[in-house]
Amino acid sequence: MYNFDFTRPSSIDEAASALQGEEAQALGGGQTLIPTMKQRLAAPATLVSLTGISEMQGVCLSDAGEVCVGGATPHAVVEAEAAAHFPALAALASRIGDPAVRNRGTVGGSLANNDPSACYPAAALGTGATIKTNTREIAADDFFEGMFTTALHDGEIITEVRFPVAEAANYQKFVQPASRFALVGVFVAKYASGVRVAVTGASEEGVFRWSEAEAALSANFSADAIAGLNLSGEGMISDLHGSGDYRAHLVKVMTGRAVAAA
Known part of the structure; x- marks a missing residue:
């Protein structure tokens, strides 16, 4: 590894401000970013951790019949808290990686990275989910733009994902x-x-x-x-x-x- 600055903001606004810094990178669960940094394939000057933002955590059911998942919610929490509302989504979360990955990796991190073999992109696109960021809302059909490529702008944060519950x-x-x-x-x-x-x-x-x-x-x-x-x-x-x-x-x-x- 190499030297870098680390900050852990407590609000979305603080995180967005920190990401305006030169060579700043958002950090969710770090399941992809940290190994990439270890291999010297990425070298951000500042890591902005999203794990301390309470408004980006947890699962709830909206009045519109959507399971709403905070962008910094770990897969294990989705497995536990979405089961009563959307069993298929909870089951998907339960099969990601191993227990260590499921307790660290986040929904927002998975979607932002858009690995061609990741599970959550299939859930988002398969349900026609809405990806909410700190600046706008993006339909899943418009979000994925190719391998490791999305519609996110530099410094944009996935704050919530809304999955319409299927029949x-x-x-x-x-x-x-x-x-x-x-x-x-x-x-x-x-x-x-x-x-x-x-x-x-x-x-x-x-x-x-x-x-x-x-x-x-x-x-x-x-x-x-x-x-x-x-x-x-x-x-x-x-x-x-x-x-x-x-x-x-x-x-x-x-x-x-x-x-x-x-």
Whole structure:
């Protein structure tokens, strides 16, 4: 590691002000940033910890039927506090990493980092969530812009994420055993307006919606509805864990399992 300044503000305004400093970086749970710093792939002059901001912690249910999660809320808290309102979201949180990761990693940190194999981007896109920052609100469909890329501006903080509760939903994750990331993960959510299907871990462009499956499942919410559909392996991640064609096949398998479980 190397020398850097560390500050732990107690309010969103204080954090936003601290992030205006030169080479300042927001710190959630640090599950990605700290290892990156250790490898000298990132070198912020100041770390601005968001863990001391009480208004960015916890889970609640809004009058509009949304599960509202503070941006600095650890995954373990989502697992515990969202279970009564949105079991599929709580179950997703329960399978992220290991206990150490779940007790340190945060919802806002996961979405801001937008790792192509992370679980929360699938939950946000699969539910049509709203990502609230210290300056605006961003629809999930507009938030994810590619691998490790989002619509966030420099110094912008995810303060809350609002997940609309689905009539039926499920997340299926084919786990890469070493990292516990998703080799492929699929979040399926059924609403009165239709079905949303979000896929993580598969595409070189990061999380995406499988529109053909959404149309088929909106007409018939059954695993049989996607039996005739196939995804191309082109543009899918291909590495030592699996080829693009293999991941494309897994997307269909995980989608079918998610529908059946939902």
